[in-house]
Amino acid sequence: MGDVRLRRVKQLSHQRGTESTGADQSALRDRLAALRGPGRQPRPLDSRALTALAANPGCSRRALLDSAGVDKAALAEVLGAPANFGQSQFAFARGHAFEAGATRDGGAELVRLLCAHTGQAPPDPQLLECPDLTAEGPEGRIERTREALALAQARGQTGAEGGPGGWSVLLHPMVRLTVAGAPVCLEPDALVVDGDGGVTIVEIKSFPILDGSAAPTKVGAATRQAAVYGLALEAMEVRAAESVLLVCPKDFSNLPTAALVDMRKQLAAVRRQLRRLTRVEELTAALPAGTSFDLDLPPDRLAGAVDSVPAAYAPECLAGCDLAFHCRSQARTGNDPAVLGRGTRAELGALTTVKAALDAAHSDPPPPEPSDPTHPAGPSDPPDPAVLALRRAARLRAEVLGGDGAAGADGAGPAGGGPCR
Amino acid sequence: MPLMHSLARMEAMAAGRAQPLTTVLHRHLSRQPLVLVPLTTAGEVGAPLGAMLGTDRDHPLLLTVPQPKDRDLRFTFLSDLAEALLPHLESALEETEQVREDAEVCTDAPQLLVPNAPGAEFVRLLGRSMRFRRTAEEDPQTPYPSPARVPLLGRWLTHYGERARVPGSSLLLSMTEVLTRHWATGQSSLEDQHLGALLAWLRAGPEGGGDTAALEVETARDEHGQLRTPPSGPSTDPAFDNRVLAPAVDRYDADLPGSAERVHQLLGGQLRPVWDAMWESVDLLRRLPEGERIASRWESDRWSYTAHRDRLRAGEPPQPRRDDAVTAARKLSVRERDQARLQAQEALDDPLVMAERRLAGEAFVAEVTDSWMTYSQGRRPMPRPVLALSTEDTPQWAPGARAYRVLPSGAAQPAEFLAPEDEPADGSADESAGAPGAPGELRLRLTGGMGRAKEPAPGSVPEVGDRVCWTLFEHAPRGGPSLPEPEDTPWTHGGPPQSGTPLPEPRTAERHGTGGQSGEAGRTGGTGPPGVTDPVAHSTLPDPVTAEDLL
Ligand code: SF4
Numbered sequence: 001m002g003d004v005r006l007r008r009v010k011q012l013s014h015q016r017g018t019e020s021t022g023a024d025q026s027a028l029r030d031r032l033a034a035l036r037g038p039g040r041q042p043r044p045l046d047s048r049a050l051t052a053l054a055a056n057p058g059c060s061r062r063a064l065l066d067s068a069g070v071d072k073a074a075l076a077e078v079l080g081a082p083a084n085f086g087q088s089q090f091a092f093a094r095g096h097a098f099e100a101g102a103t104r105d106g107g108a109e110l111v112r113l114l115c116a117h118t119g120q121a122p123p124d125p126q127l128l129e130c131p132d133l134t135a136e137g138p139e140g141r142i143e144r145t146r147e148a149l150a151l152a153q154a155r156g157q158t159g160a161e162g163g164p165g166g167w168s169v170l171l172h173p174m175v176r177l178t179v180a181g182a183p184v185c186l187e188p189d190a191l192v193v194d195g196d197g198g199v200t201i202v203e204i205k206s207f208p209i210l211d212g213s214a215a216p217t218k219v220g221a222a223t224r225q226a227a228v229y230g231l232a233l234e235a236m237e238v239r240a241a242e243s244v245l246l247v248c249p250k251d252f253s254n255l256p257t258a259a260l261v262d263m264r265k266q267l268a269a270v271r272r273q274l275r276r277l278t279r280v281e282e283l284t285a286a287l288p289a290g291t292s293f294d295l296d297l298p299p300d301r302l303a304g305a306v307d308s309v310p311a312a313y314a315p316e317c318l319a320g321c322d323l324a325f326h327c328r329s330q331a332r333t334g335n336d337p338a339v340l341g342r343g344t345r346a347e348l349g350a351l352t353t354v355k356a357a358l359d360a361a362h363s364d365p366p367p368p369e370p371s372d373p374t375h376p377a378g379p380s381d382p383p384d385p386a387v388l389a390l391r392r393a394a395r396l397r398a399e400v401l402g403g404d405g406a407a408g409a410d411g412a413g414p415a416g417g418g419p420c421r
Numbered sequence: 422m423p424l425m426h427s428l429a430r431m432e433a434m435a436a437g438r439a440q441p442l443t444t445v446l447h448r449h450l451s452r453q454p455l456v457l458v459p460l461t462t463a464g465e466v467g468a469p470l471g472a473m474l475g476t477d478r479d480h481p482l483l484l485t486v487p488q489p490k491d492r493d494l495r496f497t498f499l500s501d502l503a504e505a506l507l508p509h510l511e512s513a514l515e516e517t518e519q520v521r522e523d524a525e526v527c528t529d530a531p532q533l534l535v536p537n538a539p540g541a542e543f544v545r546l547l548g549r550s551m552r553f554r555r556t557a558e559e560d561p562q563t564p565y566p567s568p569a570r571v572p573l574l575g576r577w578l579t580h581y582g583e584r585a586r587v588p589g590s591s592l593l594l595s596m597t598e599v600l601t602r603h604w605a606t607g608q609s610s611l612e613d614q615h616l617g618a619l620l621a622w623l624r625a626g627p628e629g630g631g632d633t634a635a636l637e638v639e640t641a642r643d644e645h646g647q648l649r650t651p652p653s654g655p656s657t658d659p660a661f662d663n664r665v666l667a668p669a670v671d672r673y674d675a676d677l678p679g680s681a682e683r684v685h686q687l688l689g690g691q692l693r694p695v696w697d698a699m700w701e702s703v704d705l706l707r708r709l710p711e712g713e714r715i716a717s718r719w720e721s722d723r724w725s726y727t728a729h730r731d732r733l734r735a736g737e738p739p740q741p742r743r744d745d746a747v748t749a750a751r752k753l754s755v756r757e758r759d760q761a762r763l764q765a766q767e768a769l770d771d772p773l774v775m776a777e778r779r780l781a782g783e784a785f786v787a788e789v790t791d792s793w794m795t796y797s798q799g800r801r802p803m804p805r806p807v808l809a810l811s812t813e814d815t816p817q818w819a820p821g822a823r824a825y826r827v828l829p830s831g832a833a834q835p836a837e838f839l840a841p842e843d844e845p846a847d848g849s850a851d852e853s854a855g856a857p858g859a860p861g862e863l864r865l866r867l868t869g870g871m872g873r874a875k876e877p878a879p880g881s882v883p884e885v886g887d888r889v890c891w892t893l894f895e896h897a898p899r900g901g902p903s904l905p906e907p908e909d910t911p912w913t914h915g916g917p918p919q920s921g922t923p924l925p926e927p928r929t930a931e932r933h934g935t936g937g938q939s940g941e942a943g944r945t946g947g948t949g950p951p952g953v954t955d956p957v958a959h960s961t962l963p964d965p966v967t968a969e970d971l972l
Contacts, residue, residue, distance in 0.1 A: 081640075084639075084640070084648075084658070085659070086659035086660060086663070087463075087659055088463035088464065088657070088659040088662035088663060089662060089663050089667055090462055090463040090464050090465070090489070090662055090667070091463035091464030091659075091662075092464070093464070094464035094465060095464060206464060207466075208466040210466070210546075210549065211549070211742040211743050212742075212743060213743075249466065251466075252466050252467055252550055315609035315610075315611040315612065316611075318611055318612070319611070325640065332632070337427075337431065339434075339608070339609065340422075340427065340430050340431070340434075340607075340608070340609050341422060341609050341610070343422055343427075344422060344427045344430070344431075347424060347427060348427075354431045354434055354435065355435075357428075357431055358431055358432065358435055361428055361431075389424055389780070390424070390428060392780060393424050393425050393428045393780050394428060396425070396776040396779060396780055397425065397428065397429070397773070397776060399776070400444065400772045400773045400776050401441065401444075401773065
């Protein structure tokens with residue numbers, strides 16, 4: 001990854017023009033605030049939640065609740081189906097201690113790790129700045145981040161008397177991304193601005209890099225999160241490096257080590273997924289009048305409101321969405337094959353319920369007559385390949401297991417003869 | 422997921438109870454396995470919190486760490502773990518059988534059972550965290566000397582953990598993976614990771630109810646917000662950590678009397694239900710008849726165990742941190758081969774698994790409707806009988822493609838598909854056998870497995886009216902691409918391995934002269950009679966040749 005150079009600021013013009021006008025925005029914000037319930041603060045979306053949202057772009061329910069800033073965990077509790085999530089305080093304490101260690105000395109350690117990967121010479125400590133980003137409220141913090149970032153880039157580009165430019169580390173900046181037409185505030189762990197004004201996103205994680213490698217699924221999730229920050233920066237007309245600096249504990253220790261991970265694929269994927277999200281205006285417009293997700297409402301009214309927004313449940317929801325148990329029980333009641341996995345649902349094509357699939361599997365094949373030229377094939381059995389495959393599968397299972405093939409753990413004995421000879 | 426499995430899951434949903442995916446057992450299950458249920462500390466890498474283990478279901482050993490951040494306490498735990506596990510892991514070192522003049526293999530190997538895949542991964546991680554430790558005896562200067570037998574346990578657990586990645590191996594088994602290989606539940610594979618929920622589906626009788634029972638296991642909490650059925654580890658439930666464990670650990674930190682016992686008791690309460698679920702699972706698996714080819718795969722495991730023993734005895738250093746490029750590539754290609762072999766063997770052992778392959782067009786059952794003799798060209802014409810077959814299956818074949826069936830001896834008999842116009846029947850063919858080329862009508866020419874004589878050996882040619890199962894896959898798939906020797910590793914792939922990680926001489930496999938082994942070999946390797954150009958001579962000494970055993 002030696003030649004991943006940090007990019008200069010680039011003016012991005014294509015973002016303009018697609019933004020809604022200020023009046024639209026504030027009307028939408030009012031509408032979402034009303035849905036949340038009077039006087040409730042919106043629950044901020046973090047990048048993890050956003051990647052989970054992006055991973056299920058077909059789910060309007062989640063898109064709407066997240067955009068409105070409804071506390072889904074509390075909502076699930078009211079609905080009587082709380083998620084099994086939560087963070088252990090042991091993990092929390094360790095994660096915090098690790099992040100504090102990795103960002104100590106005004107980010108000097110982060111800069112050292114970055115330089116070790118890019119081959120850049122680390123700056124003189126004098127030339128390293130760590131601006132204070134504290135400000136009132138998210139809007140204030142976003143503004144403060146914007147200023148600090150512009151300043152840092154300027155510092156980088158104009159070294160004193162042609163000397164090397166100054167470096168900056170922005171710890172916990174705040175950026176904004178428009179998701180499904182509604183603004184979302186996000187807080188990356190850190191941004192490093194180098195002596196050429198190039199910006200690198202830093203993601204600090206507490207899973208280890210063990211003997212030089214880390215769990216691919218975790219790296220993938222971290223990279224997708226970083227990609228979300230990349231898009232948010234783009235919206236601020238800052239183009240960050242296309243590789244994220246992933247900082248993790250080394251082996252079994254608490255010492256930071258890092259990897260520079262290419263996130264171009266994730267950038268493209270998240271961009272595509274976010275584009276596929278239905279715009280929140282359309283979702284709100286489709287709601288029945290009087291819909292509210294106010295957590296003080298009686299559970300049955302809340303359930304009614306939630307269920308009026310279409311969902312797209314899949315088992316992956318269990319790992320990423322607080323409403324998973326609620327949506328799952330709904331999907332189970334509705335006999336939705338997606339409870340077994342997205343793949344199963346796709347496989348079944350037009351058979352959209354488990355019952356329909358089982359009926360098809362155990363249906364009798366049509367009599368062979370239709371090929372008779374005097375009787376043109378009737379409409380009785382359209383040759384749905386899913387139906388044919390299921391029927392064959394059921395026949396083969398019955399051939400081996402005998403009868404209806406139903407048997408629990410204790411009834412698995414072979415009925416169709418011994419091993420294949 | 423294969424459609425057959427989707428169907429079984431949907432049937433399980435409808436019936437409220439698990440449905441079989443197999444008719445026989447496809448993993449070796451020892452007479453005396455050691456069950457190990459580990460717990461890890463959230464957020465700490467490879468930091469053990471406790472474990473319940475043993476070979477006697479009524480007398481588990483419970484080991485716990487009252488303050489997981491304390492290195493000394495962790496060392497005490499690991500030391501106790503070594504004392505408890507090593508006798509089991511070393512229990513089969515001495516009993517061997519001589520398979521060749523220069524090769525002996527342990528007659529058995531100890532087995533470890535853990536609840537789920539993350540549990541198996543944790544075993545690997547524990548192994549990694551221990552095997553490079555130095556004891557004060559080895560290195561008086563070492564800052565935190567490890568208790569005596571801990572590094573040795575690390576090497577064993579590394580070996581077992583690594584071996585668990587080999588398809589079909591059974592030294593270290595994850596219970597949820599074994600159960601889901603044999604039964605389909607009415608939930609997704611994600612939910613099947615919870616041993617308790619999985620068992621709820623398996624326990625349900627004809628009246629169903631597995632779905633509600635599984636939901637109860639997964640979500641029911643008591644008045645303190647604690648899960649009634651603890652998760653199957655190695656992670657604990659966050660609510661347990663925060664509301665129960667953390668206060669208990671705080672009391673331990675404050676040096677309150679009885680606080681260590683309290684942590685011990687609390688962790689025991691989390692572990693015991695999983696422990697019981699493990700043994701219930703063992704009972705379920707024992708009810709299945711054993712697949713015929715399990716023994717040959719278990720033999721590979723015994724070789725792997727023996728090779729690890731030999732490395733320890735030879736005083737070799739611990740397994741390296743990272744595989745060099747050649748070793749890694751070897752492992753990969755061996756695993757691909759093992760995967761193909763496992764799939765073939767499971768299908769051959771089990772008509773229900775074969776049914777999946779039939780559905781996929783990779784195998785078919787056909788009735789012999791006619792047969793006639795032809796001979797090969799050349800100086801010594803050999804019998805090449807042609808069979809006309811009729812099937813309701815839909816094999817994906819092309820002229821010249823190979824098909825195999827199992828001979829009564831257990832060996833594989835090869836054949837090739839003929840195009841409809843090839844080898845017409847000599848006029849006497851019964852018209853009712855169906856026109857060649859019509860759907861379901863096939864022709865195969867047997868190309869081996871009939872002995873060396875001019876007439877096929879008795880029983881080596883199916884007769885008209887026989888129903889025979891043919892596969893389009895080999896019964897004993899061979900290894901992947903050839904790779905350079907380790908010392909010839911190109912610099913682009915990291916160069917030859919560093920000295921200090923010596924690689925043992927690869928042993929060449931041999932099939933002949935293995936005495937009592939040959940019967941096994943015939944079946945497992947699918948080797949036909951001599952003269953048949955059939956695959957795999959190397960299945961009696963399978964793994965010693967491979968990188969798996971260098972671990
Ligand atoms: S759990 Fe429900 S709301 Fe959440 S993403 Fe899945 S379907 Fe959408």
